[in-house]
Amino acid sequence: MRNLPMNSEDFLEELLLCASPSGQEDEARFLLKRHLSPFAERFYTDILGSSYAVLNEKAPFRVLITGHQDEVAAQIVRIDEQGFLYCRNSGFPAWQRLAGCMMEVINRRGEHIPAVVLNRETEHLSDQSFQAGKMYLDIGAADRASAEKLVSVGDYIVSAPNFRRLADGRIVSKALDDKLGVYLAAETFRRLAEHPPRGIGICFVGASQEELGSRGARSAAYALNPAVAIAVDVSHATDFPGADRTRPEFVLGKGIGIYRNANNTPALLERMLAVAERKKIDFQLTPHYAAVSSTDASVFQITRGGMACALLGIPNRYMHSQAEMADLHDVESGIELLTETIRSFRPSDSFLPPLEKQKNTRSLSK
Numbered sequence: 340m341r342n343l344p345m346n347s348e349d350f351l352e353e354l355l356l357c358a359s360p361s362g363q364e365d366e367a368r369f370l371l372k373r374h375l376s377p378f379a380e381r382f383y384t385d386i387l388g389s390s391y392a393v394l395n396e397k398a399p400f401r402v403l404i405t406g407h408q409d410e411v412a413a414q415i416v417r418i419d420e421q422g423f424l425y426c427r428n429s430g431f432p433a434w435q436r437l438a439g440c441m442m443e444v445i446n447r448r449g450e451h452i453p454a455v456v457l458n459r460e461t462e463h464l465s466d467q468s469f470q471a472g473k474m475y476l477d478i479g480a481a482d483r484a485s486a487e488k489l490v491s492v493g494d495y496i497v498s499a500p501n502f503r504r505l506a507d508g509r510i511v512s513k514a515l516d517d518k519l520g521v522y523l524a525a526e527t528f529r530r531l532a533e534h535p536p537r538g539i540g541i542c543f544v545g546a547s548q549e550e551l552g553s554r555g556a557r558s559a560a561y562a563l564n565p566a567v568a569i570a571v572d573v574s575h576a577t578d579f580p581g582a583d584r585t586r587p588e589f590v591l592g593k594g595i596g597i598y599r600n601a602n603n604t605p606a607l608l609e610r611m612l613a614v615a616e617r618k619k620i621d622f623q624l625t626p627h628y629a630a631v632s633s634t635d636a637s638v639f640q641i642t643r644g645g646m647a648c649a650l651l652g653i654p655n656r657y658m659h660s661q662a663e664m665a666d667l668h669d670v671e672s673g674i675e676l677l678t679e680t681i682r683s684f685r686p687s688d689s690f691l692p693p694l695e696k697q698k699n700t701r702s703l704s705k
């Protein structure tokens with residue numbers, strides 16, 4: 340008998356707890372295979388290790404939906420005589436929020452070795468004091484020989500797993516960036532698979548190495564050559580003490596983020612707004628704090644001859660720390676919006692910009 344698919348809540352928790360530093364993402368891929376294989380026509384990987392689940396992949400109109408399966412990390416660069424570990428970044432961990440936290444070293448055997456990370460300076464701390472080169476890790480080893488039995492130079496370091504449900508539907512965990520986006524896209528794929536839309540190919544990708552410059556997204560978009568590509572990622576919330584108030588307001592609990600900036604195709608944006616209004620789905624429309632976001636969406640838009648592209652953003656507090664916080668209502672509204680938007684697609688749809696002035700600029704919103 341085929342293994343029953345994991346239920347979605349268990350899947351979310353396991354995904355949040357797994358370790359997937361950019362470049363060593365096997366744990367996330369194994370979970371995605373286990374969860375999505377029963378719903379997919381085909382589940383496979385590529386040479387970078389991205390996770391692919393596809394439905395109706397021969398359809399000429401294909402939609403790519405992604406979250407990035409990797410998480411911010413560091414790598415050991417040196418082990419000293421006393422057994423302390425020194426590191427450099429692989430991505431951009433928020434070290435100022437990580438000092439004193441539990442971490443884990445993932446060694447080449449895939450074992451998780453607990454460690455605590457500390458700051459080498461204890462006085463006169465400045466922003467410069469919280470960089471990879473100013474931190475050290477302590478795994479409790481008595482000396483270098485003892486440390487080297489467990490870890491080696493090149494091993495990845497991630498935040499220790501943690502997941503708690505909090506008040507008002509909020510959750511806290513390391514690496515909601517972007518396990519939560521992966522979950523949103525995977526759950527959309529699962530719902531679409533129950534009644535696959537006719538004539539539309541659906542490609543889910545857990546993209547690898549986003550934190551190192553959207554490397555997996557680039558090769559996936561090239562290989563799949565979709566008509567539409569929608570990336571799901573977390574984005575900085577502005578609703579906590581010390582948040583950057585010069586950024587557009589973006590808050591937990593008010594719905595999924597939809598963006599109006601240069602790397603969101605206008606006609607696709609209009610379609611999503613029309614779907615959200617028609618289906619009464621909560622959303623937050625924002626210009627994004629950057630003219631083009633540093634997410635997989637930016638890469639999709641300029642792959643091959645370009646493709647219709649959008650970013651969905653889940654508001655996230657305390658980015659790249661061990662205490663990332665989000666609201667499950669925003670995730671659910673994102674799943675509904677993505678599912679309903681894809682259900683609205685017809686194989687003849689085009690999202691090209693107009694060649695002449697249009698009489699009715701919101702014709703799709705009726």
Ligand SMILES: [Zn+2]
Pocket residue numbers: 407516517549572573
């Ligand atoms: Zn991200």
